[in-house]
Amino acid sequence: MASVELHDVRKVYGGSITAIHGVDVEIPDGEFVVLVGPSGCGKSTLLRMIAGLEDITGGEVRIGAKRVNELPAKDRDIAMVFQSYALYPHMTVRENMGFSLRLRKAPKDEIDRGVANAAQILGLTPYLDRLPRHLSGGQRQRVAMGRAIVRNPQVFLFDEPLSNLDAKLRVQMRTELKALHQRLKTTSIYVTHDQVEAMTLADRIVVLHDGKVEQIGAPLDLYDRPANQFVAGFIGSPAMNFLGGTVRRSNGAAAVAMVDGTRLPLPAGAKGGDGQQVVYGVRPEHLALGDSGMGFPLVVSVVEPTGADTLVFGTVGGSEVCAVFDERHAFKPGETVHLAPKGDRVHVFNADDGAAL
């Protein structure tokens, strides 16, 4: 096992298209780090650069304190699980999992032992002599992980490994992956566009956007203290509500006034000077029903009961807002309800650059 360090890593295609703009991340030995971001943000490119499948234009990648920029993939001592699984279709599960050891010319009994061990961990023992095409999606996914485990690498790399599975299986495999990491404690770098996967699996999350790191932190840190509007909107589901307005302070009370005059109450310690243009952010689950005179009015448009909770969509001062309630409500479209942010869980972002105040 080893640490992974990225220092000012850059990727430029064809001399002009910059995919990665100087990324710095330090991943200590044994940590599970998730690279998350919308499609096209460069997360897969970054992972492939660590794997040695893409050239590194600038900066440095170190695995276990050793610079690997110039090392071919096979000498980096990493294992990778691909989105498409990339199982060799003409080889049995046993041959797929033992392929790397076979290439290393390991003795047959060592290969057998490694494969048997990985198969036992993943529950693949009954399927060892089958071809990949005779396996279900979840089983193929396990074989792909088994192939990585057999190598006993310094670092596991995962490139959206669960996105080809159906929703139910995805949740199951997610749990298995987490259990697997708790057992093997191998340094892991995991790429996904699914923020729920990121939140549930990661020790730390790296949020990427347009080839730049927006924020690095523990999942709940990102949820509670997003560094900017992008992270705030990306982490959490349903996404945070954003309402534009101007900070108004008078007599010690503060609020954000929207263009139509709706006043959004700010907690006592909120930053932002009088007259500053800001974006007011509040998560749907941090809105509570209040009486008129408290909080702000929401004109209901759609109510979605999911059983566990109720999603209420509507407009505040012309902007779309979503609220989630644990209790059940049967609001009618067009009805006006009053919402107040719970406690002080309101985020205020600079309207110009989206940075949290």
Place this chain on the structure above:
Amino acid sequence: MTATRFLERLPLYLVGLAVALWTLLPIYHLLLIAVSPPDKAVAGDIIPQTVTLQNFITILGSKHNLVQNFWTQIWNSTLIAVVTALLTLVVGIGANFSISRLRIPGGRLITNIALLTYLIPAAFLAIPMYRTMGQYGFLDSPWSMIFAMVTLASPYAIWVMNQASAKLPVELDEAARIDGATPLQILRFVYLPLMAPTLVAIGIYALLLAWNEYLYAFLMLSTERQLTLAPALGIFLAFDDAPWALMMAAGALYALPPTIVYYMFRRYMVGGLTAGAVKG
């Protein structure tokens, strides 16, 4: 099948019957003449009056001055066809693996140029090829035919293989690289096994191309013991009184090996040669 269903399909069956007759009738006449006694060969019977294997015995025993080198010539045909097939595969695999898997720069250009040469009819190239072979001293040796046939078969081989290998996900190569494979190991353990059906199809294509070739063999091979069977059969017609029965029997024997090869590998032929026909 119900009667209405049969009627609905009747036009299709009629077209099928016509095509089958069109294809089989010449073969029927070939076999008909081949089993007729030499003096009855061109009598015009649709049903043979007497059936004899004498023509085949004459040929296989080389008992006629026209077929005295029959076994040498069939060996020449076989040697040229097999070596052409193997060399075409070597050229095709080398080109395709480096272009589509190792992604060497300029790969697309090479593919396009190769395909362009495929558009030039082989007959146009016969004279230049004859001159080239003459300059290198290959005329009247099997190598002239082998090199010419490999040249003609390779562009098509490269094109079909590019189409087929485009269907192999690049992640397989990447997974193998991470598993520790060198390019040659990727070729051996991943590429070749997965390309096998296409390779069989390409090999047979080149084999049959060389086996069936008449024009190039007629031009480049001259002495009787160097000839392949195709131009050797042509010599039969050089006589005023062509021995038709013997010629048709030899033709039947000549057609036998490709028929057997095609039948043995027919599954690969259909699957392999149409591999690039439609996007999967």
